[in-house]
Amino acid sequence: MELNTIKDAFDRVAKKQKLSTSKSQEVIDQVGHEIEQALANIQSIHDSASPVDQKSILAELKTKLNMVGPHNQLEGSQKELSINLSKFPKVLDKFFNPDISKAYRNVDFDPHIVNQIIASHFYREGLFDIADCLINEAGEPELISLKSHFVEMHRILEAMRTRNLEPALNWASTNREQLKQIGSNLELKLHRLQFVEILQKRGRADALNYARTYLAPFASLHMDEIQKLMGCLLWAGKLDRSPYTELMAPSHWEKLAEELTRHLCTFLGQSYESPLSVAVAAGVEGLPTLLKLANVMAAKKQEWQAMKQLPVPVDLGKEFQFHSIFVCPVSRDQGSEENPPMLLPCGHVLCKQSITKLSKNNTRAFKCPYCPLDASVSQCRQLYF
């Protein structure tokens, strides 16, 4: 991006604006000066009976002001400024896409749904005030129901940011069974963090007590881990110089907060990333391609409005890849229930219809188009991604 060119163009505008302002000031001063001069001249007339004098002074002032030519002076500087003012948008048009709505399809988004999505986004980000404000301003009081999901989540995470693990531990113990089912040892990790914290802040005796009460139940399943933590006890007060110094790393807090957030979201039936962020980010990535396409299709506006599938791929980063999509290398068709991907004995994969064609309607053996090994229809297996 040629930002420097744009900056230079803008600096030229700003410079001309300053020049124009000082020119205006100068002209005002000039005119003011002449008037004041005339004023002084009139006031210095002693013989008040002679009207000719003030008349001639005023006439002289008129001529002088005409000579100053304030209009011409102002116009001159303004003209230069005007040229630069109209140049700058052209520079913008050149470096930026002047109309990003070119690829827009004329469908109305239901504002209630959009508001719901936004309110939900604010709640999940912990922006409770702003979400409440939106609900209020948009007149959608029912959206407040989205709030409750996230209140507890943010209470737990907020406490964790101030190194208070109490709410997180409570949540983990309440959901112990479910966590176990998904093979998570989150609770142990939380206790470990708490143990190290206590050892550092309150010393060996408290840490030992904590370990007896809370870590002991994990001993049978996680012996190694517990032994390591017991080893720490010997280094109370000098943990930073111990072989266990790694346990003090602040990154443990960040990582565990992230893991906890993932679990909280899953248990709430929510995604980890904000769906609004994901959809908008996908839009930012996809829009440039769509705009190029819209330019090519400009003559076929109606088709653009009606097509059921985009005519070209819009490639998004792998973070947006949520589904397995199989495209047959022979027919370029997308795999589906009616036309599923099939594994050939050689390991290559084609769609069912391609195989039907190659085998002349399933009547004979055929050669794989990629490795030319022989295959028969009966040897092909359907794949499930």
Added chain:
Amino acid sequence: METLSNGTTASPTATATVVSSATVTAPSSKLTQLAESLKLEHQFLRVPFEHYKKTIRANHRIVEKEMSAVISSVAEAADGDLSREDAVQHLNSLVSRLQGLKRKLEEGSRTEHLQAQRCRARLDHLESADTESLSEWNNTRLTRILVDYMLRLSYYDTAIKLAESCNIQDLVDVDVFHEAKKVIDALQNKEVAPALVWCADNKSRLKKSKSKFEFQLRLQEFIELLAFKSSTECATYKVLFETKQWDYLVDQFKQEFCRLYGMTLEPLLNIYLQAGLSALKTPFCYEDDCTKEDPLSQESFRNLALQLPFSKQHHSKLVCYITKELMDTENPPLVLPNGYVYSTKALEEMAAKNNGKITCPRTGSVYNYSAVVKAYIS
């Protein structure tokens, strides 16, 4: 490609360019992707610039107007027959008029300066986008897009709160919309006067774009007048049509306003959401087992995407059911005897943990790791 090749107008070569450029950008580095996304920020620079320009023009008009008033006032005095006292008084009043103008000019130039700073802040913000700290920059972009949405829907308090909470006041157009708010509020109160003032302020620009807005305002004013002093028949007519008519005027105004400032007519949010949902939309999004991480697993997003086209793929993109990671040459897909496919990483890890045994998570069947075969996806 069906849609394009069936047509008669779009040339096939042009289509080919799109396809190839799309494929070229596919494996593009994060850097070119970032550059492409910055090109979408036209409005981000254009709007504050238009605002700046407007202030400059208005300030200049004031100077010009006052100046000619002073000059012609001197000319008048010179041509008349003033007493000495009157002449003194007259010139004194001109001097203080010029002083007033100077103050106004200073005030105006302060505003101009602030607006120039805002333009610079935005240029700096674009410059600050780099691939290292992109996630923060992207978050700010989303906030900017949301503030734009709030402003367009007249949720001003939310817009201001949101901008303040993220400290991005210079990066959003709350000030610009403040001007719109006055007109919209009035129209909603069935008053046309502020809208007419706005039309007068922007006369030349509106004329250039052949706007009919002023005419519509006058017409509405006329209808109101009729309904006010005439029969019940007219009053009924008025009640029937007026609410819709005023809403229509508000919409018209918003469009004229956006056009004047070089904004898109649609909220940025709608534009980005449409593009994003089209790019994400696949038939699989609508299946019951669609992952929660896909926005299209949610009813609200599905609803918005209803009238949007599906995305298209030219090449297979396979995601491991277990790890959700892409299965590519580095992590190739492996096939279990039952036809279910998982990534090498997932199955290797499972085998290592379970003495070489693999349990298919979708069918429960158990196999030896040695029974899996590699699939070649091209």
